[in-house]
Amino acid sequence: DGGITQSPKYLFRKEGQNVTLSCEQNLNHDAMYWYRQDPGQGLRLIYYSQIVNDFQKGDIAEGYSVSREKKESFPLTVTSAQKNPTAFYLCASKPGQGFNEQFFGPGTRLTVL
Amino acid sequence: RKEVEQDPGPFNVPEGATVAFNCTYSNSASQSFFWYRQDCRKEPKLLMSVYSSGNEDGRFTAQLNRASQYISLLIRDSKLSDSATYLCVVNEWGYQKVTFGTGTKLQVIP
Secondary structure, eight states, X not given: OOOEEEEOSEEEXXXXXXXXXXXXXXXXXXXXXEEEEOTTOOEEEEEEEEETTEEEEOTTOTTEEEOOSBTTBOOEEXXXXXXXXXXXXXXXXXXXXSSOOOEEOOOEEEEEO | OOSEEEXXXXXXXXXXXXXXXXXXXXXXXXXEEEEEEEOTTSOOXXXXXXXXXXXXXXXXXXXXXXXXXXXXXXXXSOOXXXXXXXXXXXXXXXXXXXXXXXXXXXXXXX
16 A cells, blocks of 8 residues: 555653654655644644755754655654654655645654653 | 635534635745645545636535635535544645645534
8 A cells, every 4th residue: 555654653752862753655756744733733844855865944944854865765853952842743745746735644743751 | 924824713513504614825826725634633634626617526615716815615514524624735836845724623513
C-alpha cells in the first residue's frame, strides 16, 4: 500500500534534548512538508522540500532542521533551541508542481517534559 | 491580513440541516484550492478539490469565487459523522508552498 508513515506516534523528551521525527513516503512524490499544529490552532509550515537535496524554510523554522537526502525521506529534527516544542507534528507530500493535493501522514505527538 | 481566513466556529447544527462555510484568501495569484477534513487528534484528509466551475460530491458542494477571492463549502443533510474541523487550502500554480486556513469547527447535534 502506498502512503506516508511517521514514527513514532507519541514521543516524550526532556528539555534540552534534540529529537528527530521520521517521515517516509512511497508515493514517489517530489515535494514534502512538515507542519506543526497546536491545540485549537491551524497548521503552520516549518519546512518544505521540492526535490532531493533542497529545502526551504517555512513560517516557523527557528529551532528546527531537516534533510532531504532521499526522495522518500524527510526527517525533522527538533532542537533544544525550539522554545516550545510540545505539539502535533504532521508530515505531508505532494506529487509535484500543479493542482495537486497534499497527502498527510498520521502525525507524531511530541511532548517535552 | 492573514493569507487564508476562516471563521473558527464552532457551528452547531442539528442533524439534517444545511450548513455553509466560507474561506477567503488574499493572494490573487492563487490557483488551486481544496477542502480538507480533520477529526480530533488525527491528520487532515482531503474532502474535495475546488474547481473554477464548482463541484459536487454527494452532500458536499464546493464553489470558487475568484472575483471576491473566496471558496465555500456547503454540506446538505448534515450527519453526526460530519462533525469535524474543515480546513481550506490554497496554493499557487507551480509553487510548492501551500497555505492552510485555521479551520472551521462543525458540530452536528442529534
